[in-house]
Amino acid sequence: xxxxxxxxxxxxxxxxxxxxxxxxxxxxxxxxxGESGSGKxxxxxLMVGLHxxxxxxxxxxxxxxxxxxxxxxxxxxxKIGMLFQGGALFDSQTLEDNIKFPLDMFSDMTExxxxxxxxxxxxxxxxxNRNKLYPGELSGGMKKRAALARAISNNPQYLxxxxxxxGLDPKTAIVIDNLIQSLxxxxxxxxxVITHDMNSxxxxxxKVLYIYKGKPWWTGNGKDILQTTNPELLDFVFASGFMKxxxxxxxxx
Amino acid sequence: MKLFFHLGRxxxxxxxxxxxxxxxxxxxxxIVHEIDNIGISSLPIIAIISFFMGGVITIQAxxxxxSPIIPLYALGFTTRESMLLEFSPTIVCLILAGKIGSxxxxxxxxxxxxxxxxxxxxxxxxSAGFLILPKIAAxxxxxxxLIAISMFLGIFGGYIMGMATGACSxxxxxxxxxxxxxxxxxxxxxxxxxxxxxxxxxxxxxxxYYTQGGALEVGKSSTSAVVYSSILILIxxxxxxxxxxx
Numbered sequence: 181x182x183x184x185x186x187x188x189x190x191x192x193x194x195x196x197x198x199x200x201x202x203x204x205x206x207x208x209x210x211x212x213x214g215e216s217g218s219g220k221x222x223x224x225x226l227m228v229g230l231h232x233x234x235x236x237x238x239x240x241x242x243x244x245x246x247x248x249x250x251x252x253x254x255x256x257x258x259k260i261g262m263l264f265q266g267g268a269l270f271d272s273q274t275l276e277d278n279i280k281f282p283l284d285m286f287s288d289m290t291e292x293x294x295x296x297x298x299x300x301x302x303x304x305x306x307x308x309n310r311n312k313l314y315p316g317e318l319s320g321g322m323k324k325r326a327a328l329a330r331a332i333s334n335n336p337q338y339l340x341x342x343x344x345x346x347g348l349d350p351k352t353a354i355v356i357d358n359l360i361q362s363l364x365x366x367x368x369x370x371x372x373v374i375t376h377d378m379n380s381x382x383x384x385x386x387k388v389l390y391i392y393k394g395k396p397w398w399t400g401n402g403k404d405i406l407q408t409t410n411p412e413l414l415d416f417v418f419a420s421g422f423m424k425x426x427x428x429x430x431x432x433x
Numbered sequence: 434m435k436l437f438f439h440l441g442r443x444x445x446x447x448x449x450x451x452x453x454x455x456x457x458x459x460x461x462x463x464i465v466h467e468i469d470n471i472g473i474s475s476l477p478i479i480a481i482i483s484f485f486m487g488g489v490i491t492i493q494a495x496x497x498x499x500s501p502i503i504p505l506y507a508l509g510f511t512t513r514e515s516m517l518l519e520f521s522p523t524i525v526c527l528i529l530a531g532k533i534g535s536x537x538x539x540x541x542x543x544x545x546x547x548x549x550x551x552x553x554x555x556x557x558x559x560s561a562g563f564l565i566l567p568k569i570a571a572x573x574x575x576x577x578x579l580i581a582i583s584m585f586l587g588i589f590g591g592y593i594m595g596m597a598t599g600a601c602s603x604x605x606x607x608x609x610x611x612x613x614x615x616x617x618x619x620x621x622x623x624x625x626x627x628x629x630x631x632x633x634x635x636x637x638x639x640x641x642y643y644t645q646g647g648a649l650e651v652g653k654s655s656t657s658a659v660v661y662s663s664i665l666i667l668i669x670x671x672x673x674x675x676x677x678x679x
Contacts, residue, residue: 228555229554229555230551230554230555253557254557254558254559255557256557257554257555257556257557258556258557260555260556260557262552262555264548264551264552265548266547266548268547268548268549268551268552269549270544270549270552271543271547271549281556282556284456284459285455285456285459285556285557285558286455286456286556286557334556340555
C-alpha cells in the first residue's frame with residue numbers, strides 16, 4: 181500500500197500539485213486521471229522520487245520515502261516497477277537483456293534462472309520467443325508490453341504505469357489495460373496508473389483519483405465515475421460527444 | 434555565476450559517479466563494452482591521421498633544414514619530439530574529443546530525453562555511476578594505448594616519407610629518433626593523455642546527463658561537450674606543460 185498525505189509541489193511560482201492525499205491499495209489498479217497538465221504525472225514522479233516534494237508525506241507501507249537516505253531510497257526503488265509513457269527500453273539491448281537487466285543488477289540468480297524468468301515475463305505480456313529483438317524493431321504496443329515485462333521482471337511490490345495507452349489503437353490499449361489488471365491481481369501488486377483514457381478508467385479503475393488543476397477533485401471507482409455530478413469531472417468524462425451519446429443510449433435502455 | 438553553477442554540478446555528478454557500484458561484475462562488463470566502443474572503434478581514424486601527420490612533419494622539417502650544419506638525423510629527432518610531446522598526446526586527444534565526446538554526450542543525452550535514465554533511477558540504480566563510470570574507466574585505460582599506437586605510427590609515417598622523398602637515409606632517421614631521448618618526456622606525455630581522457634569522458638558525460646528537452650537539445654549538448662572538452666584540454670595542456678618544464 182502507498183499513502184500520500186498532503187503532498188504539494190511548485191515549479192518556480194507555479195503550484196503544480198496542491199495538497200493531494202490518497203491511499204493506493206494493494207492488489208488493486210489505482211488510477212490517477214485528469215486533463216493534460218493537471219499534475220498527475222508530477223504526482224507520480226514525486227512518488228517515485230524523480231522530483232522532490234515541497235511538503236507532505238509519501239508512505240510506502242508506512243515508510244516515509246522522501247525522508248529516507250540514498251541507500252534506503254534505493255532499497256525501496258528495488259521494489260518498484262515502472263512502465264514509462266515511451267517504454268524507456270534500453271535501445272542498445274535486446275528484449276532479453278532489457279528484461280534481464282534488473283535481475284543482473286539485484287538478484288543472485290544463475291543465468292539459467294534469469295533466462296527462465298525472462299521467458300516467463302515475455303509469456304505474460306504475449307511476446308513469447310521475441311527475446312532477441314531490439315526495441316527499434318518493435319511496434320508501439322509491443323514496446324509497451326516489453327516495458328511491462330521489464331517492469332515486472334524483478335517481482336515488484338509497486339507498479340507505476342505512466343499513460344500506458346497513449347499512442348495505441350483501442351484494441352491494443354485494451355490488451356495493455358487487461359495485462360496490467362491481471363498482473364496486479366495475480367501478484368497482489370499496488371498498481372498506480374496515470375491515464376486520461378476513459379476506456380481504461382471504466383475497464384480497470386478499481387480506485388480512481390481525479391486531479392483538477394493540481395488538486396484532488398474526486399475519488400471513487402471506474403463505475404461510479406459515470407454517475408458523477410461533479411461538473412469538472414463531467415466535463416472531463418464527457419469531453420467527447422461520442423462518449424455522451426453512448427452514455428445517453430445506455431441510460432435510455 | 435553560470436560557471437560556478439556548472440562547476441558545482443559537475444563535481445556533485447563526479448561524486449555520484451565514484452560512489453560504490455551496485456554490482457561490480459555488471460560494471461566490469463560495461464567497461465569492456467566501452468573500451469570497444471570508445472577505444473577500438475577510434476583506432477582506424479587515429480592510425481590514418483597519425484601516419485600522415487608524421488609524414489608531413491618529416492617533409493616540412495626536411496624542407497626547413499637546409500643549412501649544412503644541421504645534421505640529417507635531426508629529421509628523425511624532430512618527428513619523434515613532435516609526435517611524442519604534442520601531436521599524439523594533445524592533437525589526437527582533441528580529435529578524440531570531437532569523435533568520442535559527441536558520441537558520449539549524444540548517447541547519454543538521448544537516454545535522458547527518452548526517460549531511460551529515469552528508468553535506471555527508479556530501478557534503484559545509481560544512473561550516474563552506471564552510465565559514466567565505465568566510460569571514464571574505459572577512456573583512462575584505453576587512451577594511453579591509442580596514443581602509444583599514434584606515436585609509433587606517426588614516427589613510422591615520418592620514416593616512410595623520409596625514405597620515399599629521399600630526405601634522409603634509413604640509418605640517419607633511426608639514429609635521429611633515438612638521439613637525446615629523455616624518458617621523463619614519456620611520463621609527461623602520458624600524464625597529459627590520462628588527464629585528457631578523464632576530461633573528455635567526464636565532461637561529455639556531464640553535458641549528456643543534464644540534457645533537457647528533445648533532439649535539438651541533444652545536438653546542443655554534443656556541441657557543448659566537444660567545445661568545453663577541447664578548451665579544457667588546451668588549458669590543462671598548458672598547466673601540465675608548465676609543471677613538467679619548469
